[in-house]
Amino acid sequence: MKSIKVFAPATVANVACGFDVIGLALDNPGDEIEMSLSDTPGIKILGINGADLPLEPSKNVCGVALQALMQKYEDKNVGFEMTITKNIQPGSGIGSSAASAAGAVVAANILLGEPFAKEKLVRFAMEGERLASGSAHADNVAPAILGGFTLVRSYTPVDIVALPTPPNLWVTVIHPQIEVKTSDAREILKQKVLMKDAIKQWGNVAALVAGLYRNDYALIGRSLEDVIVEPVRSILIPAFHDLKIKCKEAGALGGGISGSGPSVFMLSTSEETARIVANVMHEVYAPLGVDFKVHVSPINQSGVKVISQ
Amino acid sequence: MKSIKVFAPATVANVACGFDVIGLALDNPGDEIEMSLSDTPGIKILGINGADLPLEPSKNVCGVALQALMQKYEDKNVGFEMTITKNIQPGSGIGSSAASAAGAVVAANILLGEPFAKEKLVRFAMEGERLASGSAHADNVAPAILGGFTLVRSYTPVDIVALPTPPNLWVTVIHPQIEVKTSDAREILKQKVLMKDAIKQWGNVAALVAGLYRNDYALIGRSLEDVIVEPVRSILIPAFHDLKIKCKEAGALGGGISGSGPSVFMLSTSEETARIVANVMHEVYAPLGVDFKVHVSPINQSGVKVISQ
Numbered sequence: 378m379k380s381i382k383v384f385a386p387a388t389v390a391n392v393a394c395g396f397d398v399i400g401l402a403l404d405n406p407g408d409e410i411e412m413s414l415s416d417t418p419g420i421k422i423l424g425i426n427g428a429d430l431p432l433e434p435s436k437n438v439c440g441v442a443l444q445a446l447m448q449k450y451e452d453k454n455v456g457f458e459m460t461i462t463k464n465i466q467p468g469s470g471i472g473s474s475a476a477s478a479a480g481a482v483v484a485a486n487i488l489l490g491e492p493f494a495k496e497k498l499v500r501f502a503m504e505g506e507r508l509a510s511g512s513a514h515a516d517n518v519a520p521a522i523l524g525g526f527t528l529v530r531s532y533t534p535v536d537i538v539a540l541p542t543p544p545n546l547w548v549t550v551i552h553p554q555i556e557v558k559t560s561d562a563r564e565i566l567k568q569k570v571l572m573k574d575a576i577k578q579w580g581n582v583a584a585l586v587a588g589l590y591r592n593d594y595a596l597i598g599r600s601l602e603d604v605i606v607e608p609v610r611s612i613l614i615p616a617f618h619d620l621k622i623k624c625k626e627a628g629a630l631g632g633g634i635s636g637s638g639p640s641v642f643m644l645s646t647s648e649e650t651a652r653i654v655a656n657v658m659h660e661v662y663a664p665l666g667v668d669f670k671v672h673v674s675p676i677n678q679s680g681v682k683v684i685s686q
Numbered sequence: 687m688k689s690i691k692v693f694a695p696a697t698v699a700n701v702a703c704g705f706d707v708i709g710l711a712l713d714n715p716g717d718e719i720e721m722s723l724s725d726t727p728g729i730k731i732l733g734i735n736g737a738d739l740p741l742e743p744s745k746n747v748c749g750v751a752l753q754a755l756m757q758k759y760e761d762k763n764v765g766f767e768m769t770i771t772k773n774i775q776p777g778s779g780i781g782s783s784a785a786s787a788a789g790a791v792v793a794a795n796i797l798l799g800e801p802f803a804k805e806k807l808v809r810f811a812m813e814g815e816r817l818a819s820g821s822a823h824a825d826n827v828a829p830a831i832l833g834g835f836t837l838v839r840s841y842t843p844v845d846i847v848a849l850p851t852p853p854n855l856w857v858t859v860i861h862p863q864i865e866v867k868t869s870d871a872r873e874i875l876k877q878k879v880l881m882k883d884a885i886k887q888w889g890n891v892a893a894l895v896a897g898l899y900r901n902d903y904a905l906i907g908r909s910l911e912d913v914i915v916e917p918v919r920s921i922l923i924p925a926f927h928d929l930k931i932k933c934k935e936a937g938a939l940g941g942g943i944s945g946s947g948p949s950v951f952m953l954s955t956s957e958e959t960a961r962i963v964a965n966v967m968h969e970v971y972a973p974l975g976v977d978f979k980v981h982v983s984p985i986n987q988s989g990v991k992v993i994s995q
Contacts, residue, residue, distance in 0.1 A: 397885045398885065529889060530908065536908060538893055567881065569878040569881060570880075572875065572876065572877055572879050575884040575887065578884065579891040579892075580840060581839060582888040582891060582892045583707060583708070583888075583892060584847055596847065599839065599845060600839060
């Protein structure tokens with residue numbers, strides 16, 4: 378029986394100024410998915426390591442994403458069996474559901490002989506996101522599948538733009554072990570924003586994209602400013618402002634809330650600085666009495682990767 | 687006496703999705719400014735050809751921009767005399783005041799031996815814009831001085847990013863001879879916008895910048911969509927929607943209102959298409975009984991240019 382094992386990366390959505398449109402992929406952490414083709418039609422989730430998630434395909438993001446793929450695949454007689462290993466904690470804000478959904482559709486696509494382009498796979502994985510959060514957003518699944526930085530220009534129709542990644546860009550992420558539900562984090566956002574704030578935000582998003590193309594780290598740093606969402610959501614994250622100020626003092630270019638939180642990310646221009654920033658995160662959080670994890674990672678350039686085949 | 691003659695280009699601000707932040711420069715039309723250094727301190731406007739504008743320096747955008755420059759220049763004993771030839775009609779929405787202000791500061795800077803960097807000149811010229819429209823915006827003066835496409839990332843502090851210009855990009859502009867005051871065009875805008883519209887807008891601005899870096903004309907075309915300002919301001923422009931649809935059918939990538947109107951611009955990927963689009967504009971406007979002018983121009987790559995010295 379043909380089988381494959383893939384690594385599916387964590388991702389940082391929004392990237393400060395790019396609410397709902399920009400995302401980036403990490404080299405670690407990531408989920409692993411082992412998948413086999415089966416002669417029995419249907420999707421079977423044999424087990425999930427590391428998290429308490431439903432095995433029933435229609436209630437599991439991998440299952441739902443695969444179902445979306447199978448709906449567009451001609452041969453209805455193939456089936457899939459898979460085991461999921463969750464290394465990205467659900468609810469962390471670094472694309473846990475997106476990684477699993479992305480891993481599942483990329484693995485299945487390879488097993489089937491790659492009938493679908495990556496852009497199509499993004500659409501299938503978005504159905505997993507619809508299950509996980511109620512909306513089929515693409516700002517985590519796009520970087521999880523394509524790697525690097527991605528832009529979701531539009532949802533109607535889905536229009537994904539792969540952006541370049543400047544060399545030596547590192548990410549430090551702190552995940553405070555508190556629960557912030559994506560749906561709650563969405564609900565506290567206002568439906569209307571001030572025009573003058575919106576203008577600032579799109580000035581910064583445009584500059585972030587220019588900075589990525591120019592390898593202009595200073596410009597990237599200046600553009601990592603979120604005047605729309607961060608002022609509202611940061612109240613849900615302990616010591617957010619202190620953390621941000623101290624990480625930037627320690628050399629980080631800038632950062633913000635990862636996705637809908639509670640994780641916070643910082644970008645740096647070297648592994649050394651990214652590790653210093655990690656230490657600063659430890660120093661800020663250690664006295665708070667909140668459990669936390671810190672990840673240090675380069676930007677993942679490839680998206681979902683085959684581990685063995 | 688040292689003297690110089692410069693050409694100062696018309697500009698298209700906003701460029702559809704980039705309200706208040708993106709601008710581009712045209713090769714034509716443009717104003718001309720002849721300027722001489724003088725031993726008598728102060729600014730003297732000897733004459734203005736082609737428009738009825740104040741000669742008094744404190745009431746003229748060139749005078750005010752030059753005053754801003756002189757405030758930062760050490761030697762207070764120099765003066766300037768100038769004659770302005772207006773080929774860009776005031777109130778047209780293609781940066782008439784910006785061109786004159788930009789031309790004046792660039793000419794003066796050259797006469798003084800270039801003590802100021804271009805970014806500084808943008809700030810001086812912005813003072814002309816403050817006089818002309820009540821706000822010191824930079825989205826016309828930046829492309830007039832730097833050429834090509836520019837981005838105003840921020841006003842506090844002023845942070846201008848020069849963007850690349852894909853080859854063979856042409857602009858067609860129709861200027862309906864009706865009056866739309868910048869202040870009126872500003873007043874009809876809402877102070878708040880829907881979050882979902884703002885997200886669409888910054889997705890498009892980000893994609894426009896990516897398209898310019900990638901020379902991706904299709905992406906540029908898809909991103910030339912303005913869901914915030916155009917729906918409100920387009921009511922001030924006769925036959926706007928008909929014009930836009932027919933220009934795109936004729937091969938234009940897309941376009942929108944130039945600045946605060948009433949001019950409308952369209953981008954095309956060749957001179958041939960740009961001229962076909964010009965014909966379409968003629969066809970749409972001829973029956974309306976509104977006077978109009980049409981300009982066809984490549985993107986200006988250099989900003990203000992020296993004609994003679």
